[in-house]
Amino acid sequence: MAVYTHVSAEALSRFLARYDVGELVSAKGIAEGVENSNYLVDTTVGRYILTLYERRVAAGDLPFFMALLDHLAAKGLPVPPAIADREGQAIQQLEGRPACLIRFLPGVSLSHPTPAQALAAGEALAQMHRAVGDFALSRPNTMGVDTWRPLFERCGRSLDAIAPGLHDALDRALDHVLAAWPRDTLDACAIHADLFPDNVLMRGDRVSGLIDFYFACTDVRVFDLAITHSAWSFDASGSRYDAAIGDALFAGYERHFPLSPAERDAFPTLAAGACLRFALSRAWDWLNTPADALVTRKDPLAYLRRLAHYAPDLLPDHMKNHA
Numbered sequence: 144m145a146v147y148t149h150v151s152a153e154a155l156s157r158f159l160a161r162y163d164v165g166e167l168v169s170a171k172g173i174a175e176g177v178e179n180s181n182y183l184v185d186t187t188v189g190r191y192i193l194t195l196y197e198r199r200v201a202a203g204d205l206p207f208f209m210a211l212l213d214h215l216a217a218k219g220l221p222v223p224p225a226i227a228d229r230e231g232q233a234i235q236q237l238e239g240r241p242a243c244l245i246r247f248l249p250g251v252s253l254s255h256p257t258p259a260q261a262l263a264a265g266e267a268l269a270q271m272h273r274a275v276g277d278f279a280l281s282r283p284n285t286m287g288v289d290t291w292r293p294l295f296e297r298c299g300r301s302l303d304a305i306a307p308g309l310h311d312a313l314d315r316a317l318d319h320v321l322a323a324w325p326r327d328t329l330d331a332c333a334i335h336a337d338l339f340p341d342n343v344l345m346r347g348d349r350v351s352g353l354i355d356f357y358f359a360c361t362d363v364r365v366f367d368l369a370i371t372h373s374a375w376s377f378d379a380s381g382s383r384y385d386a387a388i389g390d391a392l393f394a395g396y397e398r399h400f401p402l403s404p405a406e407r408d409a410f411p412t413l414a415a416g417a418c419l420r421f422a423l424s425r426a427w428d429w430l431n432t433p434a435d436a437l438v439t440r441k442d443p444l445a446y447l448r449r450l451a452h453y454a455p456d457l458l459p460d461h462m463k464n465h466a
């Protein structure tokens with residue numbers, strides 16, 4: 144579950160008094176998510192999400208995230224902007240953490256998307272990329288290509304405790320992907336960088352919300368499609384590729400933003416990079432989160448298996464078997 148910071152009813156009532164949002168009726172911690180503490184807050188006026196930023200979200204990055212959400216909301220994208228208090232402040236402090244009160248969006252987080260939902264998500268991602276064409280701010284990708292080798296080195300030989308041979312397999316795959324990475328040749332823009340199914344709210348086959356922009360950054364545009372493709376098109380173990388989902392995601396995206404030949408050529412490298420990015424962040428968390436912590440650790444090997452799909456030649460046979 145993800146409630147790292149407990150907020151008392153008294154502290155929450157005092158917090159809400161800064162806003163024109165009525166009075167607290169109820170608040171409950173939201174179990175989903177691993178990064179931040181989230182509460183579902185009902186007041187006499189409406190429903191909100193309270194997020195306290197933990198771990199990977201730096202307070203100094205919040206103005207970028209909030210400006211991006213405001214920009215996208217103003218363009219009609221279904222994203223949840225943070226609400227400003229009476230003094231115009233959206234970014235606050237609560238229980239010693241940076242915190243925002245966020246508009247609640249209807250819909251359900253997906254765990255098993257259908258092709259029709261993947262098509263809609265692909266469209267929404269492309270519409271987001273169209274909408275940031277005139278977004279002026281930028282933020283480096285703190286989980287971008289140049290961070291993977293240092294993160295790998297920090298994990299070190301402990302990787303083999305996750306699976307024997309994992310260290311050398313990732314080392315080799317990193318060498319290949321970093322050498323092939325398209326540097327300064329493809330269009331870049333503000334990207335979501337973590338558009339997993341659980342970050343898309345749906346009502347039926349319609350996207351009602353794109354949430355969790357806390358890895359958003361400036362990076363290669365089609366890398367965002369590659370991240371989304373790798374997150375959506377496999378079962379949870381990463382061993383079974385679902386071509387109907389992958390194709391639908393692509394088709395939805397290309398309805399609004401057709402890929403150039405160079406982007407198409409680079410796609411397998413970008414997708415392999417996406418696999419390394421999540422294999423490494425999950426491996427780091429796996430090695431540094433006690434097995435009995437309240438947060439469920441995500442399986443790094445599920446991304447090694449995806450890597451075997453996009454770049455079968457990069458993994459030695461014994462690792463493929465492992466995978």
Ligand SMILES: Nc1ncnc2c1ncn2[C@@H]1O[C@H](COP(=O)(O)OP(=O)(O)OP(=O)(O)O)[C@@H](O)[C@H]1O
Pocket residue numbers: 145173175176177178179180181192223245246247248249252341342352354355357
């Ligand atoms: N604006 C919103 N409207 C409705 N529900 C929301 C909203 N924001 C978050 N949620 C709910 O809270 C859950 C957790 O939110 P979120 O994914 O942002 O958390 P996180 O800790 O940052 O997670 P992650 O592990 O995906 O990075 C979501 O799955 C969704 O159910």
Ligand SMILES: N[C@@H](CCO)C(=O)O
Pocket residue numbers: 177178337339421424425441
């Ligand atoms: N989406 C990430 C978790 C943090 O956003 C993962 O599944 O590894």
